[in-house]
Amino acid sequence: MSTCVIPLSRPIPIAHIPTDLCLKIVSAAGAGFPSPAQDWEETAVNLVELLRLDRAASFVFRVSGHSMLDAGIHDDDVVVVDRDVTPSNGRIVIAVVDGGFVIRQLVWREGKPTLEARNARMRYEPVVADEAVEIWGVVRATVRNLQG
Structure with a gap:
């Protein structure tokens, strides 16, 4: 069981983030109508776990x-990639x-x-795999800095 630590005064470099670091969730931020379940929220999220x-x-x-x-993936985004997931039709890989890494969607054609x-x-030419x-891994998540 991990203990949640909430940094109070300074940012922590990602290399120094403890594996049990959790950030406190202040509230749900509605992107539509308020949710009737808004009163029930998790109180912290562990970014390493998430x-x-x-x-x-x-x-x-x-x-x-x-x-x-x-596909919603922009220049300078960070993507989390799993090497142990089997690539399938429609997945971003x-x-x-x-000899170089590329990010693309895997699509079966004919x-x-x-x-x-x-x-x-x-215009980008499709590449037959x-x-x-080598399909190196499957993209699972993206992280974007909205200030940049």
Whole structure:
């Protein structure tokens, strides 16, 4: 059982975050009508647990580029990637293409796995995920700094 620690006066660098760190939830922030269940809320959230960063198969990548904007993934976002999840149709994945990492959506086209960008304003060629392409992991979460 973890103990929740709430930082009071200064930010903590992510490398120094204790695995049992929890942040206090002040209240629900309505994005529509108020919820009748708003009185019942968790009192803290453990970011390491929420993002499952304590797993050996979880990795973090910083996104560079605009190829996934229509999937809600922006330049400079951070994505949490699981290496032990089986990639399936429609999932966002990290793949190794031509020796470099790319983030794309895995889509089956005519019986072939294809890596496709998600940005209607730009043209990206789909890549068939053949033996020259390694699906490295499946994206599970994104984190975005809204101040940047």
